[in-house]
Amino acid sequence: AQKVTQAQTEISVVEKEDVTLDCVYETRDTTYYLFWYKQPPSGELVFLIRRNSFDEQNEISGRYSWNFQKSTSSFNFTITASQVVDSAVYFCALSEARGSGYSTLTFGKGTMLLVSP
Amino acid sequence: DAGVTQSPTHLIKTRGQQVTLRCSPKSGHDTVSWYQQALGQGPQFIFQYYEEEERQRGNFPDRFSGHQFPNYSSELNVNALLLGDSALYLCASRRQGALRYTFGSGTRLTVV
Numbered sequence: 001a002q003k004v005t006q007a008q009t010e011i012s013v014v015e016k017e018d019v020t021l022d023c024v025y026e027t028r029d030t031t032y033y034l035f036w037y038k039q040p041p042s043g044e045l046v047f048l049i050r051r052n053s054f055d056e057q058n059e060i061s062g063r064y065s066w067n068f069q070k071s072t073s074s075f076n077f078t079i080t081a082s083q084v085v086d087s088a089v090y091f092c093a094l095s096e097a098r099g100s101g102y103s104t105l106t107f108g109k110g111t112m113l114l115v116s117p
Numbered sequence: 118d119a120g121v122t123q124s125p126t127h128l129i130k131t132r133g134q135q136v137t138l139r140c141s142p143k144s145g146h147d148t149v150s151w152y153q154q155a156l157g158q159g160p161q162f163i164f165q166y167y168e169e170e171e172r173q174r175g176n177f178p179d180r181f182s183g184h185q186f187p188n189y190s191s192e193l194n195v196n197a198l199l200l201g202d203s204a205l206y207l208c209a210s211r212r213q214g215a216l217r218y219t220f221g222s223g224t225r226l227t228v229v
Contacts, residue, residue, distance in 0.1 A: 004159075006159075033216055037220075042222055043205055043207075043222045043223040043225075044120075044220055044221065044222040044223070045160070045207065045209075045218075045220035046220075047217060047218070047219075050216060050217070091159055091160070093159075095216070103216075104150065104162045104165060104173055104175070105150075105152075105160070105162065105209075105218065106162070107152075107159030107160050107161075108159050109157070109158055109159045110157075110158075110159050
């Protein structure tokens with residue numbers, strides 16, 4: 001069974017601070033995909049990043065960066081120079097790689113990020 | 118290009134009633150999934166439809182059923198509503214085989 005754990009329930013920062021959201025996952029699959037989604041108060045889940053299990057290269061995309069470590073089953077997400085508009089609930093998710101194409105997403109419980117001016 | 122459209126946005130039902138939620142996928146997408154998100158929790162997978170058939174199902178009772186139409190739109194039906202069914206119901210669409218899901222804003226169901 002797959003499981004995603006986001007231990008941080010809520011994080012509060014002041015604008016321009018860097019913030020890292022933690023994610024730990026469990027899966028028996030050797031090939032899988034990891035995601036980060038953002039959920040603003042409107043409710044829609046907004047895709048942020050995706051990582052394949054066979055590519056541990058960490059990247060930076062604008063103010064977002066991520067640290068994927070297979071050895072510790074972690075997929076942490078960092079926002080640099082946070083802004084008030086970053087305030088939202090952030091979800092880490094895991095998807096198996098099914099040859100049939102019928103993959104599904106397993107989500108963590110989310111981390112609420114509050115960025116104050 | 119419209120994204121995923123869900124209706125209604127809010128709904129209040131009485132315990133024991135039945136409800137139907139609707140989803141129109143993003144243009145070009147043919148696979149629809151439904152998720153239930155209880156307050157303060159992450160979304161939980163209900164089921165996935167492709168080619169008008171249920172392809173995957175999560176750990177939800179048979180009271181939850183769905184349908185996909187030839188135009189790829191989908192419905193989620195819940196019978197014999199319980200108070201615990203109160204949640205945000207999210208629809209997600211994608212092209213079959215693709216990894217990127219597009220989510221709708223959800224339907225907020227309140228059971229009283």
